[in-house]
Amino acid sequence: MREFKIAQPRTADELAALLAETKEPVAMMAGGTDLIDELKSGVATVGLVADLQAVAGLAGIVPEKDGLRIGAMTRIVDLAEDAAVARDYPSLRQAALSLATPQLRNVGTVGGNLCQRPRCWYYRDPQVVCRKKGGFNCYAFQGRNKYHAIFGGGSCYIVYPSDLAPALISLGAKATIGTAKGDKVVPLEQFYALPEIDVGRENILDKGQFLKNVRVPAPKAGQKAAYVKLKERGTWDFALVSAAVAGVVQGGVFAEISVVLGGVAPIPWRLRKAEDALRGKPVSEALIRQAVDEALKDASPLRENGYKADLVFAALKEAVLAAAA
């Protein structure tokens, strides 16, 4: 483990100023469940760790007139146990409960989950300098890639690991980004960026910026949603493929629908072609098959991850049928 300094700002402004001023590579620590591991293994090499624990106003779930504001430092367990979330956003609750283990959910935070680094085993190997870490090659491309991306790869085949983001994006959430010059709000979908934008990071946070909260709009009349996570073992497992579906159902037909996948691409992957195929038609297994086949035309599987195409259908079928029910 390399030596680093630690700072514990007390307010969001102090944090923004600290991030803007520091000359050293910096990591923000929310729950720390993953960052500590990255620091110990040497995968993360930073000069400064900004501990967000003491920053006022970053934790908590607050009802607003047009929805719910979820602070970045809200613990996953609090999100999973929140009454308003259970009532209005059951798919978000499902996603929170499917995530990691009770111990990790007790410590891990919403912001940490949304900003977590990829789990790619080459990226996580301190002996490997892959493209994401400033090297020349994506080792997964021709290497061992059963867990890697089937969509949106190219320069880097990581998959986006978080469970919360697909659910939140399907619900139309927005992200508030704190900066030294004030807050900036973007749709959560646009918070994430493909490796071709900047292979070194997974989102649009520039130096000096941090995720402050996410806002989920109030549910529409007839809104239905579901989150399905396919994994290898019963718990403590990232999604092989996950599917978040949300929309407005009228008489067995999705009048509006959004479909977002996890585990298949470097970012939460919006399946617009599937949405177009599913919108306005009576839901059936055949329609879902047709929608998935259409969406899978964009997939380019690697040597060991072709089975994820089958899982996209399985996950989407379960999620769409559950949401439409």
Place this chain on the structure above:
Amino acid sequence: MNAKDYMAEARGQAAKPQGPVKAAAAKPAAPPPEAKAPEYRHIGKPTRRIDGREVVTGRAAYTQDIKLRDMLIGKILRSPHAAAEVLSIDLAPALALPGVFAALKLAESKVRYAGQQVAAVAAVDERTAEKALSRINVEYKTLPYVVDWEKARDASAPQVRDGKGNVEKFNEYSRGDVEKGFAEADVVVERTYRTAFEIHNPAETHGSVAYWEGDHLVVYDSTQNVHGVRDGLARALKVPAANVTVIKKYMGGGFGSKLGLNEQTVAAANLARETRRPVKILLSRRDNAVCVGYRPSSLQTYKVGAKKDGSLTAFSLVNYASGGVGAGDEVSEPVVDIYKCPNCKVEEFTVFTNTGASRATRAPGHTQGALGLEGVMDELAAALDMDPLELRKKNYSTRNLGDTGLPYSTKGLDTCYELGAKAIGWERRNRKPGDGSGPVRRGIGVATSIWFGAGVPGTLADVVLYPDMSVEVVCGTQDLGTGTRTHMAVVAAETLGLEPKDITVKLGNSDYPWAPLSGGSLTTPSVAPAVRDAALKAVDRLKAVAAARLKVAADDVAMGDRKFFAKSAPEKTVAFADVYRDLRRETPFHGERTGYPGDAYAFNTFGAHFAEVEVNVETGRIRVLRYAAAHDSGQIINKLTAESQVVGAVTQGLSAGLFEERVMDDTTGNPVNPNLRDYKIATSLDIPEITPIFVDVVDTRLNNLGAKGLGEPPRIPSSAAIANAVYNAIGVHVREIPMTPQRVLAALKRKGAGS
């Protein structure tokens, strides 16, 4: 320890101590001396672990917890390259660092796998030691390597060993005439099964703390073999074995990865000798994946022939196994032994690669072999349109080597089949594999286990009686977390008419009386009879002392309710306390585990496992719903820890069957999952209800308790039973473990394509 040496130990073929090992007379004509379990007060009953409170409250000191005054921390530098010449090692920059006390070169001219030791340092603390490692300059000349064991079979692959090919035949066997046998068959089935590289991953990683008292070396070691490590250290450090003491009080598992002398133990002893201070070296979780062994892979092709009625006519097996720079495992013992079959031929090859050497892993070879053999038995049953259990019963043997060898002294496998089938509800299985419909299919499968477990003659144990009525049992065995400490107390308490909590158990020290390594399912059938023998001698002495007090003949004295009494006059009693006081000083009794007629009978353990699973044919996900595991391991000593063995082994088999696989990367020459995040082990949510069943066949020919080993038998069929249940559910055998969603979906496509 490699699997070959290990199997020799397990079969009881390893060098046994010379001296007064008494063999019971062989009487080949006698009927099997099967006896119903005698009525015991403690033996075979559930006894809570006498050290359970210490363990769960964190007071038990494991090797990792040992802290000594002035102790230094040792760290080992390992090669990042899978093959390289080591041109030079410069330790000077590390030694120049304040707080660094010593540094050693460990690599010879070449490294042949990533993770091989290169150098070591001892420093005041972990950070300084780590920093020192980064200062060591090693000049490597990298060489071509191969880590993919299927590519290593290619003649053009880089040679792992200088001047020798990567493929070597390492076992063959033949009886009868297989060609004739296949010609006589009505049905012939040929199938290939694969098993993955499975890492032991004990909860406690390897570690050693070494210090010198003058010319005497003391080592706290996380080991399954205190005597073996003592002897190995004596050889490695060129000191008399009498000047080495190895201690292991508590241990968090080993599963075979801690059987022999470890490199880090030698390094700790050498660093301690150089610095004159205690040195502690702990290995990391990553080290566990690269340099302390794993279960080798296998690629087993079985051909089996049978008559329409199910009687087997011939078996052939060709196996390829890979154990990195070491040998793979022979997987053929189950096919050679268990089913009645006159003709059998085996050829086994090992494939060398540039990865660390494999080591014996809980039931080496048999576990892999069971997956293949039991798989092909089920596929044969389907081809014959026969109940898989009936097929096994049809070919039931009463002699080893496929009913052509020695008679089994006792064999309770038939009862295991009966009780296991009843517990799982065998009649609920699909009559034809894959009979169900819908996205979620259910199935039930069976698999058989055969293993050794007779124990080692010559094992010694002492029982020491004190005048204050305290009782000590001393044996140089070790408790891996399996409950040895408790079973020693149970046997002594049973024999002496006391309670297990009354007994002070001393183990885990090479200065204590000799016991074999704890592997091969040897510990209980070696140690328990030795303790029994010592305790029986103690009882004789106590009875003689009591007889003097009671003024009756010694053979008139009986024991009960913590009193001695005269059988001829039960009102004449003397309390235990008074008799023990009459001993006047502590009095040791030496016990020994005696021999058994291994040349006249085969002594084995048996088991039958039954699994019920649910398979989602869209997601490829398998859930194990229910499990029953029936075992013949002779007299059970402690029902609670015996059940723990079964539950643990089934869990491990489930985990290997569904999740566990070391994944090697060709480009880096390293594993990509040397951690517990990506190397997936079953979690509590994956484990079903497991029903252990013991059939209580007491083999009185084997030892004074009729006890056999149980550590490995329940591991052997546990992946296989699940694989066969999946076959019963979906109608296609996955034929490869772990059965991940990826492989289940691929198998279903194979079925769809009709092959």
